[in-house]
Amino acid sequence: MMSGITPSGITARPAAQSGFTLCAAVLLLEVFLQKIALPGTGGVYPLSLLIFPAITAAAFVAGLLEVNMPAFLGYAGFILVGVLSTAVSPSPHVSILSLGFLIVAQLPLVFHCKSPDVPYRRVLDFLSTLGCLCAVIGVLQFMGQFVAGVDVVFFLDKHMPESMTVSGYNSLIPLYWTSPVYKSNGVFFLEPAFFCQFLAMAVVAELLAGPRTLRLMALTAGLVCSYSGTGLTMLALFMPFYFLRHGHSRLFLFAGLFSLVLIFFGDALSLDAFTRRLSEFSDVDSSGWARFLSMFSVLQKIVFANDLTFFLGRGPGTVQEQFRLYSFNAFDPTWGKIIYEYGLVGSLAYFRLFYLAFYKGPKGLRFAVGYTYLFLGGYLLNPSILMQVASLVVWLGKTSDAADRPVQAPAETSGHLTISRNMGALGAR
Numbered sequence: 253m254m255s256g257i258t259p260s261g262i263t264a265r266p267a268a269q270s271g272f273t274l275c276a277a278v279l280l281l282e283v284f285l286q287k288i289a290l291p292g293t294g295g296v297y298p299l300s301l302l303i304f305p306a307i308t309a310a311a312f313v314a315g316l317l318e319v320n321m322p323a324f325l326g327y328a329g330f331i332l333v334g335v336l337s338t339a340v341s342p343s344p345h346v347s348i349l350s351l352g353f354l355i356v357a358q359l360p361l362v363f364h365c366k367s368p369d370v371p372y373r374r375v376l377d378f379l380s381t382l383g384c385l386c387a388v389i390g391v392l393q394f395m396g397q398f399v400a401g402v403d404v405v406f407f408l409d410k411h412m413p414e415s416m417t418v419s420g421y422n423s424l425i426p427l428y429w430t431s432p433v434y435k436s437n438g439v440f441f442l443e444p445a446f447f448c449q450f451l452a453m454a455v456v457a458e459l460l461a462g463p464r465t466l467r468l469m470a471l472t473a474g475l476v477c478s479y480s481g482t483g484l485t486m487l488a489l490f491m492p493f494y495f496l497r498h499g500h501s502r503l504f505l506f507a508g509l510f511s512l513v514l515i516f517f518g519d520a521l522s523l524d525a526f527t528r529r530l531s532e533f534s535d536v537d538s539s540g541w542a543r544f545l546s547m548f549s550v551l552q553k554i555v556f557a558n559d560l561t562f563f564l565g566r567g568p569g570t571v572q573e574q575f576r577l578y579s580f581n582a583f584d585p586t587w588g589k590i591i592y593e594y595g596l597v598g599s600l601a602y603f604r605l606f607y608l609a610f611y612k613g614p615k616g617l618r619f620a621v622g623y624t625y626l627f628l629g630g631y632l633l634n635p636s637i638l639m640q641v642a643s644l645v646v647w648l649g650k651t652s653d654a655a656d657r658p659v660q661a662p663a664e665t666s667g668h669l670t671i672s673r674n675m676g677a678l679g680a681r
Contacts (some may be wrong), residue, residue, distance in 0.1 A: 267316070267367035274311050275370070275643040276378050278304070282639035283386065283450070286442050287408055287418055295419035300635035301357065308360040308642075317363040320612070320649060324362040326605035331355055333598040334568060340560065341567030350569030350633070357633050360642050361609045364649035372614050372651045376461040379617075379644065383454020384467050386438050387474025390447055394436035394477035402434060409437070418442065427479055436477040442636070444480045449624050451475050452483030453640070456620040459494055482543070482628045486620055544627070546581060547588030550574075555592055565595035571630075584630040613645035621645050 281303060289295040290302055311317040334351050396405035403410050409423045421442040425435045438447035451474045458467050475483065554574065555561045566573070571584040571592045584592070591599050610622060621644050624637070631637040 265367065265369050268369035268371060270314075270316050271365040271367050271370035271647075272374050272378075274307075274316050274365070275375055275647060278307060278639050278643040279379065279382065281307075282636050282643070283382065284440050286440055286446065286636045287412070287423070289416055289418045291416075295414055295417050297353075298418045298635055300639060301353070304360055304635045304639050304642075305356055308363060312363060316366060317647065318366045320362055320364045320609060323364075323605060323609040326601065326608045327358065327362045330358075330594075330598065330601040330605050333564070333594055333601045337564045337567050337594050337598055340564060341570070342558075342560065343566045343570045343573060345570045345573040346567035347569030353633050354568060357635055357638055358605075360638065361605070361646050363642075363647060364609075364612070365647050365651070368650035370648055370651050372616065372648060373461060375644065375648065376457040376616060379457040380454050380461055380467060380471075383451050383457070383474075384470045386440070386447070387451055387454075387470045389440075390436040390438040390451075390474045390477050391470075393439055394434075397434060402432075405439075406434065406437075408439060435479040436474070438474070438478070444478045445482045445629070446636075448475060448478040448480035448483035449486070449628055450483075450640075451478065452487050453617065453620045453624065453644075455487060456490055456617060459498075460616045483624075486623045486628070489623070490619060543583045543585065546578075546583050547585060547592075550578070550582055551588065551591060555595065561595060563595045563597050565591070565593045565598055568593055586626045586629065586631045589630055589632050609646050609649070610641070612649040614648050614651050617644050 282300065285299055285303065288299040290297040290299045308317065312319075331354075334354060338346055338348060338351055393405045406424060408417075423437050423441075423443055425437075425444055427433050427435060435444040436447065437444045438450075441447040441450065451471050455468065455471050455475075458464065458471065462468075555565060571589045572582075575582045590602050594602065611618065621641055625631050625641050629637065
């Protein structure tokens, strides 16, 4: 077999393959190290806070990544606004440490892969495969609690030392109040919501790369066992546009079969844990209202009431300073944290950085990853989610539209001969 040629007859480009390997490795580490804390921090900081910039620096030194100069300038501008916001903040809770955390966590987003030929379809397929693996693990975890018990299937949450576990997350959540049954968190994910969001992105990747019915069934089963609705909100927005654009008949059949399962087995699957949450958007004491609507009230009460904070915010690390004083449940999604802490000027600076880094990436997963990052959690300083943002979109900034282009043979792009032409030449002799 000729060296440097893949089974599909495409000459392998080392830089492009290394770029894919880098993205795949970061995605693997993001999933399986989510719960591990950085030693010596008492669970305050995740291990990925060190790993993510370290891998980024190593890839840059190795020539796999290069600086996206417009994004870097946007990053520098945002950091300057952050320093100014810290200096003039009227809040006693402003944190220089939080600003430092921000500088480290956001820095990898100013890079992109040096090679423009990273196989984006392989990235989609890898995300789908990893999502299916996690879905199977999550389903086994959920079913296993009825056989082996909660202590066994939630062993990381029950038995891992607190000093080694990232704190501040609710990994064990019952289906409903006083329920002995717990939502699946996929073993390795911080919360069922993180598990659900990751599987939802894997569904999008599978739809773009396939779709394959068995994989969609596995991912759907994992979503059901998470009993979380955050990822489903993204799919609810994505799916109509996908159906209208592609119109796959198999997907309509799959959706019909899935609907029948929900109708006939909804009680057995405790799906009322989902349906009950539809009314949460009108209940100020619910997590749904807190996650999606509470920040509007917080901003109006605190940030927009003062000219200084309107323009420069309350400063890094202050977004939760008055949460306990409110008469409603509050939550700090990424977009709200940016506005609260850095004001109008900082928000304009950050969203320019975000545009320059994010929207140059392939358009396949941009909506799924962007929506998850901006709206489904407070992820501005979360290295795990930022690793998804980098490996699935930002670092692939030179491969725009690669997901929509047919892969060309090397003879058309680089002058190399394909396997078939080599075999034809041998037969002609």
